[in-house]
Amino acid sequence: MKRLLILALAALLLRPALAAERIDPARADPAQVNPAADVAAMTAYFQKKFPHVPPADFVNGPYAMDAGMRAQWQQIMQFPPYQFALDHGKDLFATAFPNGRHYADCLPRGGIGIAAAYPRFDAKTGRVVTLEIAVNRCRVANGLAKLKLTTGDMADLMAYLTDRSRGQPIAVVVPDDPRALAAYQRGKAYFYSRRGQLNFSCASCHVQGAGQHLRGDVLAPARGLIAAFPIYRSDWGSMGTVVRRFIGCNEQVRVVPERPDSADYRDLEYFLAYMNNGLPVAGPGTRP
Amino acid sequence: MTETASDNLADFLPRRRQMLAGTLAGSLAALFGAGPAQADDVVLADPKAYPTAAFAQKTEADALKAMFGRTATVSPKISLDAPDIAENGAVVPIAVKTDLPDVTAIAILALDNPFTISAAYRIPPGTAAAVSSRIKLAKTTTVLAVVEAGGQLYSASRSVKVTLGGCGG
Amino acid sequence: MANTILVRANADGETTVVQALIRHPMDSGFIKDKDGKLIPPHYIEVLEFAHNGTVVLTAFWGPAVSKDPFIKFSFKGGKKGDTLSISWVDNEGMKDSRTAAIM
Numbered sequence: 001m002k003r004l005l006i007l008a009l010a011a012l013l014l015r016p017a018l019a020a021e022r023i024d025p026a027r028a029d030p031a032q033v034n035p036a037a038d039v040a041a042m043t044a045y046f047q048k049k050f051p052h053v054p055p056a057d058f059v060n061g062p063y064a065m066d067a068g069m070r071a072q073w074q075q076i077m078q079f080p081p082y083q084f085a086l087d088h089g090k091d092l093f094a095t096a097f098p099n100g101r102h103y104a105d106c107l108p109r110g111g112i113g114i115a116a117a118y119p120r121f122d123a124k125t126g127r128v129v130t131l132e133i134a135v136n137r138c139r140v141a142n143g144l145a146k147l148k149l150t151t152g153d154m155a156d157l158m159a160y161l162t163d164r165s166r167g168q169p170i171a172v173v174v175p176d177d178p179r180a181l182a183a184y185q186r187g188k189a190y191f192y193s194r195r196g197q198l199n200f201s202c203a204s205c206h207v208q209g210a211g212q213h214l215r216g217d218v219l220a221p222a223r224g225l226i227a228a229f230p231i232y233r234s235d236w237g238s239m240g241t242v243v244r245r246f247i248g249c250n251e252q253v254r255v256v257p258e259r260p261d262s263a264d265y266r267d268l269e270y271f272l273a274y275m276n277n278g279l280p281v282a283g284p285g286t287r288p
Numbered sequence: 289m290t291e292t293a294s295d296n297l298a299d300f301l302p303r304r305r306q307m308l309a310g311t312l313a314g315s316l317a318a319l320f321g322a323g324p325a326q327a328d329d330v331v332l333a334d335p336k337a338y339p340t341a342a343f344a345q346k347t348e349a350d351a352l353k354a355m356f357g358r359t360a361t362v363s364p365k366i367s368l369d370a371p372d373i374a375e376n377g378a379v380v381p382i383a384v385k386t387d388l389p390d391v392t393a394i395a396i397l398a399l400d401n402p403f404t405i406s407a408a409y410r411i412p413p414g415t416a417a418a419v420s421s422r423i424k425l426a427k428t429t430t431v432l433a434v435v436e437a438g439g440q441l442y443s444a445s446r447s448v449k450v451t452l453g454g455c456g457g
Numbered sequence: 458m459a460n461t462i463l464v465r466a467n468a469d470g471e472t473t474v475v476q477a478l479i480r481h482p483m484d485s486g487f488i489k490d491k492d493g494k495l496i497p498p499h500y501i502e503v504l505e506f507a508h509n510g511t512v513v514l515t516a517f518w519g520p521a522v523s524k525d526p527f528i529k530f531s532f533k534g535g536k537k538g539d540t541l542s543i544s545w546v547d548n549e550g551m552k553d554s555r556t557a558a559i560m
Contacts, residue, residue, distance in 0.1 A: 068371055068372055068375075071371065072371050072375050072381055075420075076379065076381060078529070079463075079476045079527050079529070081527070083478055084463065084478070084480050084525070087463070215451055215452065216373075216374075216375065216376065216451030234375075234376040234379040234523075237378070288379075288452065337503060338503055339517055343517070378523060379523045379524075380523075403519055403520070405519055406518075407517065407518050407519065407521075407522055408516075409515065409516050409530075410512075410517075412515075414532050414533045414534065415513050415514055415531070415532040415533075416472070416530065416531045419530045421516075421522065421527060421529070422526060423521050423523055424523055
């Protein structure tokens, strides 16, 4: 199985990467930070690469690329397996903390309809705050332990909060603050940097390789890449957050993953969420 | 019909139905222990009814014999909806429906799974002969839909390619 | 145990379409855990649906039914407000049941 993966990866690497890399959207001069230009270039790049995919359909990742997979997904979405997580997340959200307060008391707008604006840049700490981290901050502020950022209750809470934002246009903001711009730029650099013994970047697979088959998978394009999270993934047999997927993608190219709450992953998520701007929130989702 | 196969779906199901009907107003709660169940409107599944032997078979012939006591003939009147390529062998949507009259049971078989029968459904009168569910496929395999109708057994098949296996369903 | 059964049952006057999702690991017995030990098979064997007390579907499942299994079927009759009961029992004797109103 491992050897097969390497072979598949090698084939992927040797294919049309070169031509694509030359017109790679966000590869512009790293000294110039221009998120709005990046997302415009990214959008145009994929529209050109996949002219038959309706713009908003990029949120559906592999299902926007492959008709056979899409048909199975539509079957599964008749009664999506994340429904248990969604119900549980709703209960968790409504349950009072021991001190009588609720999640709704410490999230903007009571937590409802806010997922499209996350991650946010927190001017006070100078750091990127994902919705998961905002939820954990709320817990800590109320004397509770943090939740694991990848699965379980956190993923269930994300399912509920995301569902309450479903369809809203993603509108992540990079304010005109050098620290925010730097965080965005670090996230972008992470996405395009090759790493590990196989020398892959995220972009190798999700920009240059987008739409190609890798073993049983079809590689999702960077535009819309995290719009359907959290997801119930058949391969996991459970729910997972964006960070859980980041860890998996690092591991599959033999890169030691970052810590779930690391600045690396926060910045990466910031960049990717920004690359989703204008697309509708499509989570929670299901994936193979 | 075999007399010996007590796990024979066709054989025991009518009995089972009578039994359930008989016990409905009776002491199902006793059978299943105390629980939140309201004995009046909850029909509890009876574990004794499970066709254990049929589910342990590893070939189509053995599985059909154990489950139905007969072999199946191919019928164009069965529609078996399954993907050509499974996106993940762990979750493969399968839908079976048929126009055949007097359907009493529908079964799904995956010939290259460790155990041949994946699922079997008892279809009482009034229930449409159409069931959708999701199964695991260990590898590329022929999937067979088997329909018991009017005391006869019919089948339809499709090949499903699996690249990400369902880990031995 | 938290509720393991989600049902949607919709009547259109002539038929009732039932969809259900059950929360269950449906362990096949062929998967190893992190320590390389086989996880023993653990799966729902019998799932039954009844409408106002009459059985409308009995499912017999083996370990090859997917985790968190789904099922869809329909039956003649049934009207809004009628009771649909669902129950399952697995190979370890665990069980759950629930009633739902047809919508």
